[in-house]
Amino acid sequence: MNRLESLVRENIRALKPYSSARDEFSGSEGVFLDANENPFGEFNRYPDPYQKALKEKLSQLKDIPSKNIFIGNGSDEIIDLVFRIFCEPGKDKVITFPPTYGMYEVSAGINNVEVITVPLTTDFQIDFKEFYRQTEENQNIKIVFVCSPNNPTGNSIKNIEKLLKCNAIVVVDEAYVDFSGSPSLLGKLLNYSNLIVLQTFSKSLGLAAARVGVAYAGETIIELMNKVKPPYNVSTLNQKAALKALKNHETTRRHLTMIYKExxxxxxxxxxxxxxxxIYPSDANFLLVEVKDAHLVYNKLVEKNIIIRNRDSVIKNCVRITIGTPEENNQLINELKNL
Ligand SMILES: Cc1ncc(COP(=O)(O)O)c(C=O)c1O
Structure with a gap:
């Protein structure tokens, strides 16, 4: 068994996946009497379980083969899948670097997996000394989650490649990478079989409603994800919306330019x-702002129908403000001036 296989849960290694009607016959022409679908209607057919057209387009744009791409019902589905593939409930552990995206911890809780936290340094970077100490002290660390640019701090994380030397899966969540000048870790995919890069259609591509997340990884990991996912995890409507968003380069570029400027x-x-x-420097589409009184600022803005995120519970007196349209941002600035 190689290093990567040894990280996979035994029951998942042995799992015989569900074989759907579209697994057994994947052609698009014919009289389809195999999936107990209703023959009438506009949305009567099951979606392509492997999202071939969408992966081909992503493959072209990112220069990554389709076999290294997995599409999830949002990145949140992929985060949960990674737990279910690699972490034995009640036994295995994961590492996170707080303050960071909350779903790693929630997914860990759902899957009964212990989280070892290695807090970011005061300049929101990885404390490698503490990371190495924890990896030496703890057996059974299966996954390391790092978010870059990080939510809610907004900065890019340096030296992520150093994490990849450890004997665990490293999930690099790049939900906000398109708003940053820093390069993606995608370029390192071929060098590390334990690397999973997560990206999403919810942020720079403006498709949060559609729930489309992407994992890029080696073939072995993608095969495991395909084995464990629900057969039709991304609807036809969402696959089409995602494909359309990828074809609208111009609109995306215009919106990105506007968000940088704003x-x-x-x-x-x-x-x-x-x-x-x-105000912390940001590589994302939001600003982390330390104020005199986060509760006061939050409540006063809510009274004016402007909703920001109060992050006081994770970083003292900080609020996270998403960059909106110029008009929305003007409303925010005007209300804050009056405080
Ligand atoms: C760092 C990070 N990862 C993932 C997500 C969720 O992405 P998705 O909408 O693809 O589930 C978010 C959403 O805010 C996020 O901040």
Whole structure:
């Protein structure tokens, strides 16, 4: 058994996956009497279980073979799948670097997996000394989750490649990478069989409603994901919406340019406000802002129908503000001026 196989749960290694009607016959022409579908209607047929057209388009754009791509019902589905493939409930452990995206911990809880936290340093980077200490002290660490650019701090994480030397799966969540100038870890995919890069259609591509997340990884990991996922996990409507978004390069580029510009403008405008103590530099589509009183700022804005995220529970007196349209941002700035 190789290093990667030894990380997989025994029951998953032995699992004989469900074979759907579309697994057994994948052609698109014919009289289809094999899947107990209703012969009438517009949405009567099951979706392509392997999202071939969408993967081909992604493959072209990212220069990654289709066999190294997995599509999930949002990245959140993929995070849960990774737990179910690699972590034995009640026995295995994962590492996270808080403050970070909350779903790693929630998914761990759902799967009864212990989370070892290695807090980010004061400049929101990885504390490698503590990371190595934890990996030496703990057996059964199966997954390391790192989010870059990180939510809610907004910064890119440095030296991620150093994590890949450990004997665990490393999930690099790049949900916000398109808003940053930092390169994706996708270029390292061929070098590390334990690397999973997560990206999503929910942020830069503006498709949060459609629930489409993407994992890029070696073939072995993608095969395991295909084995464990529900057979028709991404609807035809969502596959079509995602494909359309990929074809609309121009619109995406225009929106990204607008978001960069607004991020800069909102940053400058907030800097001068009485309530604001510090604004952290951001590689994402949001700003982490330290204010004098996060609860007050949050509640006053809610009264004006402007909803931001109060992150005081994770970083003292900090709020996270998503960059909106220029009009929305003006409303935010005006209300904050009046505080
Ligand atoms: C870091 C990070 N990863 C993943 C997600 C969820 O992505 P998806 O909408 O693809 O499930 C979010 C959503 O806010 C996020 O911040």
């Amino acid at each position: 991020r800069k403008r909102v940053y400058k405008a907030l800097m001068h406000l009485n309530q604001v103590i510090k």
